[in-house]
Amino acid sequence: MFRILIADDHDGVRLAVKNILLDEFDDVFVEECSDTQELISKGTEADWDVVVSDLAMPGGGGFHALKMLRKVKPELPVIIFSTYPPEQYASRVVQAGAIAFISKDAPVTGLVSTLRGVLAPKM
DSSP: EEEEEEEEEEEHHHHHHHHHHHHSSSSSEEEEEESSSHHHHHHSSOOOSEEESSSSTTTSSHHHHHHHHHOOOOTEEEEEEEESOOOHHHHHHHHHHHHHHETTTSOOHHHHHHHHHHGGGGG
16 A cells, blocks of 8 residues: 655645545555645654645745655655746755655646656555
8 A cells, every 4th residue: 555645735736636646546545734744743753655745835835844854754755746837946846855846737647657656666
């Protein structure tokens, strides 16, 4: 079973991403977070195969959470997704330790294929 943690402050976005993951992956458990502190707490206290986090959330945002997760779980794959333009943030989040930056405006296939790449060694 794959364990994926989703963090976004918008209920509709979390629900949409969760439903996509449940449709695309046969054996998956998806947990949700609505703010940065909840992401840091859940992300560090449990074992996850991957984290998908919004860049802008209450409590510090995805950059802050990424830095905290890197300190405790440096090998945990983190994907940042956002409405902000990739040319503005993609290289910054990857330099900070994320494995990818995905625009929320991109087709869903981008998120799914990135997740498949991350999870492939465990499949």
